[in-house]
Amino acid sequence: MSNFLTSSIGKKLIMSLAGLFLVTFLLVHLGINLSLIIADSREPFNKAAHFMGTNVIVKALEFVLFGGFLLHMIYGVVLQLQNWFARPTRYKKENYSQTSFFSKFMIHTAVIITVFLVIHLFDFYLKAKFFGDVPLVVYDGKDYHDLGILVIEKFKLGWVVVFYIACFLLLAFHLLHGFQSAFQSLGINHKTYTPLIKAIGVIYTIAVTAGFIFIPVYVYFWM
Amino acid sequence: MDFTLKIWRQENAKAKGRFETYNITGISADCSFLEMLDILNQQLIDKIEKPICFDHDCREGICGACSLYINGHPHGPDTGVTTCQLHMRKFKDGDTIIIEPWRAKPFPVIKDLVVDRSAFDQIIEAGGFVSVNTGGVPDANAIPVPRVDAETAMDAAACIGCGACVATCKNASAMLFVAAKVSQFALLPQGKIEAKERAINMVAKMDELGFGNCTNTGACEAECPKNISISHIARLNREYLTANIS
Incomplete structure (x- = not known):
């Protein structure tokens, strides 16, 4: 089994499982984010953020989540380095084979998404957790971090909105290949189900990206 | 011209x-x-x-x-x-x-345009065969094989080991070659006996030789002169996974 985890196929298996886990996390995150613009007040969003920050089960899952991110990133970098080393001399005329466009740029989109993630963690997660300089708001006689106002302040800045949208478009590129690729790595390839998985991947990607992008646009123009 | x-x-x-x-x-x-x-x-x-x-x-x-x-x-x-x-x-x-x-x-x-492809031979030596004693010709219908399995195995067996999959892959991965060689046996009753060791040993050899990792770009199947499908790579993934957990 130890050989399995260091083998090429084993590493891809870990990449795919971690990736699919992050795919489900994105859905949860989007759901909470949307509560900010769907409701009239910031209360549901702030309460959801509070729940995510204090609930015991969620806190335990947080370690799984960071683990998933770390595994996906570390294994991704290791795989990429090995892949570069596998072709020490490059071709003069680069590859013109028909492949999915996005599959060629997974490491590039990944690097930018990581940069986004670091900024994102400093802006919200770490601020709320450690720095404490988040305004407080009182609901039903209880103090809550007003993360909602932080989000709205951020999204009132044009360049933040542009950067945010650009990052999510790159995430969409990453997902367009990653979602269906994960199933292939797991050995799931079937005449009927593979086209279905690919379709679900495209629908998921468009829906999630559109959802995340809609929030800053709404905040910037209509809030 | x-x-x-x-x-x-x-x-x-x-x-x-x-x-x-x-x-x-x-x-x-x-x-x-x-x-x-x-x-x-x-x-x-x-x-x-x-x-x-x-x-x-x-x-x-x-x-x-x-x-x-x-x-x-x-x-x-x-x-x-x-x-x-x-x-x-x-x-x-x-x-x-x-x-x-x-x-x-x-x-x-x-030299010039000639490359040493004996790495493929080493992968085959690691498990790309069926160990059977030679003897009389077995009866053709003694071991039933479903037609669809026979056809799929034959598609995989079309691999001529030219190395185009490695050449075109942006990661120089040999997965399509290994997948074809593993699939060809994994689908047939004669090959199932050694399926576990075959998958483990051939993948280990492939990794050891320094081929890259498959990122499912599909370039190999687009360039394969024998049109071998990456569905065989998925089968290799399954074979390797089940060989390791069983």
Whole structure:
């Protein structure tokens, strides 16, 4: 089994499982984010953020989540380095084979998404957790971090909105290949189900990206 | 037809290679790519220059000996064929054609366009066979095989081990080759007996030799002269996974 985890196929298996886990996390995150613009007040969003920050089960899952991110990133970098080393001399005329466009740029989109993630963690997660300089708001006689106002302040800045949208478009590129690729790595390839998985991947990607992008646009123009 | 050829020349495995430009004129459109190189070589020999080394054998598209990375495609721009089955009519008169050897760490250049593909032999030696005692010819219907399995195994067995999958893969991964060799046996009752060791040993050898990791780009199946599908790679993934957990 130890050989399995260091083998090429084993590493891809870990990449795919971690990736699919992050795919489900994105859905949860989007759901909470949307509560900010769907409701009239910031209360549901702030309460959801509070729940995510204090609930015991969620806190335990947080370690799984960071683990998933770390595994996906570390294994991704290791795989990429090995892949570069596998072709020490490059071709003069680069590859013109028909492949999915996005599959060629997974490491590039990944690097930018990581940069986004670091900024994102400093802006919200770490601020709320450690720095404490988040305004407080009182609901039903209880103090809550007003993360909602932080989000709205951020999204009132044009360049933040542009950067945010650009990052999510790159995430969409990453997902367009990653979602269906994960199933292939797991050995799931079937005449009927593979086209279905690919379709679900495209629908998921468009829906999630559109959802995340809609929030800053709404905040910037209509809030 | 006239062509400008930019060809990789390398004296030996250790020498530093470079591209040389050759002009060739009066080539028939029905000339095969390798015949065009033969003509060029004859011209070089006549001028007392060293001919260009390239691999070839059957020239019928079934042996897997010919290689060549032509204008960004292994085996050239045509699909489903090897270089020997590529004809000059697939190019336009006056085209510049860049000819490179396969590029991968486990496929070192021996000379000019010839690379050492014995890494594939080492992978086969690690498990790409069925150990059976020789003897009388078994009865054809003694072991029933579902037709669909027989057909799929045959599709995988079409692999000629040319290395185009490695050459085209941006990661220089040998997964399509190994997948074809594993699939061909995994589907048949005769191969199932050793399926577990086969998957583990062949993948271990592939990794050890320094091939890259598969990122499911699908370039290999697009360039494979035998049109082998990446569904075999998924089967290899399953075989390897179940071999490790069972």
